[in-house]
Amino acid sequence: MHEDDIAVLMRALGHPxxxxxxxxxxxxAENCCCNDVTDCLSLAQSTVSQHLKVLLDAGVIERRAQGTRNNYCVRTDRLAAFNRAVGDYVSGLDVSGQHCERQPARAS
Incomplete structure (x- = not known):
């Protein structure tokens, strides 16, 4: 997974x-439509739809048409790849011996 892919997923996952x-x-599991998600949250259906679209566009979830409904499920393969990529990326950062010290705030 490339850095651009990691960034896309981080943005998609960056909202509570x-x-x-x-x-x-x-x-x-797989039989979950937008209304099911909306019933679990105190948000408007349109808001939930927008969040589902962000997750869908990032490839974190998948949509499957079932009759007149769209059901959503988590793409565990994509999340597992993201997990590995982030772990590899973070472990590849050479920060040994480096410490970032906070500077005291200046009085205005």
Whole structure:
């Protein structure tokens, strides 16, 4: 996974509501539509739809048409690849012996 892919996923996962949506989808398996997610959150259906779209566009979830409904499920393969990539990326950073010290705030 390239740095651009990692950044896209980090942006998609960088909102508490989207993390909550992922948790809901993971618990409910594959038969979860937008209304099911909305029922679990205190948000408007349109807001939930927008968050689902961000996750969908990032490839974190998948949409499957079932009759007149769209069901969503978590793409565990994509999240596993992200997990490995972030772990590899962070472990590849050479920060040994380097410490960033905070400078005291200046009085104005």
């Amino acid at each position: 509501v989207r993390l909550e949506i992922l948790r809901i989808l993971a618990q409910r």
